Amino acid sequence: MFYREVGQFKTTYAADQAIFPIRQDRIGLAIILFAAFVLIPLLGGEFLIASVMIPFLVLALAAIGLNVLIGYTGLISLGTAAFMGVGAYACYKLSTIFPQVNVLVWIVASGFVSSAVGVVFGLPSLRIKGFYLAIATLAAQFFLQWCFVRIGWLYNHNPSGAIEVPGHTLFGIPVTGPQATPITRYYVVLVIVVVMTWFASNLVHGRIGRSWMAVRDMDIAAQLMGIKLLPAKLLAFAVSSFYAGVAGALMVFMWLGAAEPEAFNINQSFILLFMVIIGGLGSLIGSFLGAALIHVLPIIVRFLPDALGVPVGAATVEHLTFVITGALILFFLVVEPHGLAQLWRIAKQKLRVWPFPY
Amino acid sequence: MDILYRIFIDPFVQMGGAPDLLVQTLWEGLVGGVLYALIALGFVLIFKASGVFNFAQGIMMVFAALTLVGLTEKGVPAPLALLLTIGVMYLLAVAVERFVLRPLVNQPDIMLFMATFGLTYVLIGVGELIFGGNPKKMPTDALFLPSGAIDLKILGGLVSLQKLDIAAAVIASVMVAGLAIFFQRTRIGRALRAVADDHQAALSVGISLNQIWIIVWFTAGVVALATGIMWGARSDVSFALQVISLKALPVLILGGFTSVPGAIVGGLIIGVGEKLGEFYWGPLIGGGIESWLAYAIALAFLLFRPQGLFGEKIIERI
Numbered sequence: 001m002f003y004r005e006v007g008q009f010k011t012t013y014a015a016d017q018a019i020f021p022i023r024q025d026r027i028g029l030a031i032i033l034f035a036a037f038v039l040i041p042l043l044g045g046e047f048l049i050a051s052v053m054i055p056f057l058v059l060a061l062a063a064i065g066l067n068v069l070i071g072y073t074g075l076i077s078l079g080t081a082a083f084m085g086v087g088a089y090a091c092y093k094l095s096t097i098f099p100q101v102n103v104l105v106w107i108v109a110s111g112f113v114s115s116a117v118g119v120v121f122g123l124p125s126l127r128i129k130g131f132y133l134a135i136a137t138l139a140a141q142f143f144l145q146w147c148f149v150r151i152g153w154l155y156n157h158n159p160s161g162a163i164e165v166p167g168h169t170l171f172g173i174p175v176t177g178p179q180a181t182p183i184t185r186y187y188v189v190l191v192i193v194v195v196m197t198w199f200a201s202n203l204v205h206g207r208i209g210r211s212w213m214a215v216r217d218m219d220i221a222a223q224l225m226g227i228k229l230l231p232a233k234l235l236a237f238a239v240s241s242f243y244a245g246v247a248g249a250l251m252v253f254m255w256l257g258a259a260e261p262e263a264f265n266i267n268q269s270f271i272l273l274f275m276v277i278i279g280g281l282g283s284l285i286g287s288f289l290g291a292a293l294i295h296v297l298p299i300i301v302r303f304l305p306d307a308l309g310v311p312v313g314a315a316t317v318e319h320l321t322f323v324i325t326g327a328l329i330l331f332f333l334v335v336e337p338h339g340l341a342q343l344w345r346i347a348k349q350k351l352r353v354w355p356f357p358y
Numbered sequence: 359m360d361i362l363y364r365i366f367i368d369p370f371v372q373m374g375g376a377p378d379l380l381v382q383t384l385w386e387g388l389v390g391g392v393l394y395a396l397i398a399l400g401f402v403l404i405f406k407a408s409g410v411f412n413f414a415q416g417i418m419m420v421f422a423a424l425t426l427v428g429l430t431e432k433g434v435p436a437p438l439a440l441l442l443t444i445g446v447m448y449l450l451a452v453a454v455e456r457f458v459l460r461p462l463v464n465q466p467d468i469m470l471f472m473a474t475f476g477l478t479y480v481l482i483g484v485g486e487l488i489f490g491g492n493p494k495k496m497p498t499d500a501l502f503l504p505s506g507a508i509d510l511k512i513l514g515g516l517v518s519l520q521k522l523d524i525a526a527a528v529i530a531s532v533m534v535a536g537l538a539i540f541f542q543r544t545r546i547g548r549a550l551r552a553v554a555d556d557h558q559a560a561l562s563v564g565i566s567l568n569q570i571w572i573i574v575w576f577t578a579g580v581v582a583l584a585t586g587i588m589w590g591a592r593s594d595v596s597f598a599l600q601v602i603s604l605k606a607l608p609v610l611i612l613g614g615f616t617s618v619p620g621a622i623v624g625g626l627i628i629g630v631g632e633k634l635g636e637f638y639w640g641p642l643i644g645g646g647i648e649s650w651l652a653y654a655i656a657l658a659f660l661l662f663r664p665q666g667l668f669g670e671k672i673i674e675r676i
Contacts, residue, residue, distance in 0.1 A: 124657060130467070132666070135653075136656075136657050136660060138653055139657050143653070218676070220674050221676050274475065277468070319487045322480070323483030327480055329475065330458060333476065
């Protein structure tokens with residue numbers, strides 16, 4: 001009823017291959033983009049923008065990167081946070097060595113650095129599979145984190161061991177550092193995330209994405225059909241690390257403002273993995289939904305007792321957050337193992353046939 | 359040339375020059391390896407019988423140790439506390455089977471893996487709610503664990519062996535032997551092996567999967583308890599111990615997910631390799647390499663044997 005493509009004829013191949021062939025999808029997307037670009041900056045407070053929206057977008061970007069690897073290519077990685085770290089440290093180094101260059105150039109460039117590192121750590125994936133590979137990627141996680149701590153050059157021998165973002169301007173407006181307002185940072189993050197999501201969407205719907213999915217479903221069969229495993233898997237690692245690297249650079253430059261090696265520890269990797277699984281494997285919209293759920297949930301749990309007027313100690317809330325997050329992960333896995341994206345698909349089907357049951 | 363000398367020759371000169379130090383390092387590596395092997399054993403048990411990669415094994419260890427310590431702090435005598443803790447691990451196994459494994463049966467492996475993550479979070483939260491986040495002391499004396507050290511005069515130097523470490527090695531060996539007998543000689547052990555081989559075939563000859571899973575998770579819980587006591591006696595009991603379980607993962611890939619001997623041999627290789635590497639080669643590149651050296655060792659082995667040292671050969675069919 002509300003979501004029916006009846007009467008929308010496709011008269012060209014281009015129209016048939018469009019990513020959003022249904023008019024309602026296009027309208028929905030336009031509404032979401034309008035809300036993101038206009039309504040949230042207008043109506044949202046500083047807290048919403050700085051502590052909810054920016055982290056959400058950054059994490060969603062990293063989740064898309066991880067989803068390319070796990071959801072589309074079937075290679076489990078537990079080292080995403082380390083690749084985010086590579087992006088962050090690369091961006092920091094590049095922008096302190098060449099401070100006059102536009103910081104956006106360095107954010108993208110740090111993505112390429114991260115993807116080069118990702119390819120190196122992706123090499124074992126040609127030989128080992130499944131959980132063996134998952135644990136092998138932990139090698140990347142621990143090794144890179146060790147580098148962030150031990151190699152002084154990476155953080156300019158800063159005595160605190162942390163990286164602090166210098167101020168940068170874009171068209172005369174400060175975008176990083178303490179002078180940048182949350183709104184400017186939000187817009188920079190939003191534009192990058194939208195562009196990269198659009199790019200990822202094209203990538204996974206095209207020839208490359210299809211070869212990845214073939215590798216995911218069965219790599220030997222894919223090989224027999226003429227897909228070269230070496231380029232396919234390494235490209236997946238490269239793209240995934242690129243996204244993670246850009247997300248890491250954004251995380252430090254646009255969200256936190258400063259970061260220690262601990263920000264890229266293994267827990268961060270696991271949290272990203274949650275987002276991908278809860279959101280839905282092999283679904284871009286799922287990456288956003290998962291990031292929203294996993295990031296917003298602890299915030300809600302933290303504020304809920306105050307809102308209800310129940311006095312609870314801070315430590316208890318911290319522990320309760322753990323319990324509730326864990327329980328919800330279990331709950332979602334049991335109720336809908338294919339993630340929130342599957343719920344969305346079911347909802348779409350219901351809307352299509354409403355008011356009839358099928 | 360200098361750097362090559364320092365990498366390839368100098369460490370061996372040091373080893374030859376101070377054999378007592380080498381023996382001490384080897385011993386510490388072996389003891390660490392035994393404890394890694396114990397954690398890996400818990401993983402292997404569960405993976406074999408239910409195909410679940412149980413990430414929660416590390417936190418189960420901490421949880422068991424915390425329960426034990428928490429009970430003794432409340433004034434419960436140590437042997438009774440031990441029994442009660444075993445009871446708690448049994449309840450945990452039942453709960454996991456009922457609320458996690460049963461609804462998720464037949465799901466892809468990664469879902470079950472994620473579910474054990476959720477379990478980890480729940481256990482961390484519950485543990486901290488009940489016992490608090492402060493490190494606790496393991497009551498070693500009440501549990502009849504020896505303390506102190508034996509000093510051996512060999513190779514022109516002094517090698518000191520902690521009695522506790524010896525006890526750990528003995529207990530680990532006894533436990534592994536017990537598990538081997540349990541798996542090979544008892545009715546339940548045979549059922550466990552049948553389930554490990556093929557779930558459906560096991561079902562069709564009348565083995566209850568649910569019961570088997572409870573038994574397996576309970577066994578893994580008891581192994582976790584033993585490991586927790588040992589680690590807890592060496593350092594304090596706190597949630598930081600959970601990190602050690604991450605060290606057991608390279609042991610797993612080295613030995614193979616499905617092999618009990620693999621877990622033990624892998625544990626020893628990783629334990630010794632890690633200590634030797636840290637002691638002799640670590641200073642060359644700034645130290646602290648223990649955090650990833652184990653993974654590098656495991657990865658090196660894995661490139662030659664993708665299924666681990668003792669894993670079943672991976673045969674792929676279309």
